[in-house]
Amino acid sequence: MAKLAGKYELVENKNFYEYLLDIGVPEDKAKNAKEIKGTLEVKVDGNKVTLADDHPPRTSDYIIGQEVENKWGDQAVIKSTASLNGDVLTISSSRDGKPAGTRTLTFSDSGLEMAFNTTKDGKAFAASRIYKRI
Structure with a gap:
């Protein structure tokens, strides 16, 4: 089993910009989010998991x-x-009170993949972000 806790650097977005537009994020904010190459820190303390993004904080x-x-x-x-x-x-x-989507973080020894899935107006949308462990 891979260790969850650690610091990860975003290295690739897959369909992320399009996903943000599809779910209603304004184009300027979606473009900015697509360009960010920030880090994500994952901390685990018993049953508590903390996800800390540095950009935006x-x-x-x-x-x-x-x-x-x-x-x-x-x-x-x-x-x-x-x-x-x-x-x-x-x-x-x-x-x-309505489903807003699912994020699935799949961890490996080398990093993690965060998959985003949501439905809007009966249509499914998906994207992912790839991080390397640093």
């Missing part, structure tokens, strides 16, 4: 099996529940 705490609330860029409250199955951390989120 944001820290989100999750407790495996429990619903938590986090604020996102537009200050919307997102409710999320995390589950851990081996090397895979899955975060299922809702906004205003």
Whole structure:
């Protein structure tokens, strides 16, 4: 099993810009997000998993099996529940009582892949971000 905790550098976006546009992110913000090559730090303390992005600066705490609330860029409250199955951390989120999507972080010894999946107006959208362990 790969170690989850560590620091990761974003090295590749797959369909991320298009995904952001599809889910309603304004084009200028989507373009900016596509250009960022920041880092993500993952901390694990028992059942608590913390994801800390450096750009934009944001820290989100999750407790495996429990619903938590986090604020996102537009200050919307997102409710999320995390589950851990081996090397895979899955975060299922809702906004205003409606499903808002799933992030699946698959860890390996060399890095992680974060897959984004959501549905809007009955249409499915997906993207991923590839990180290397540093």
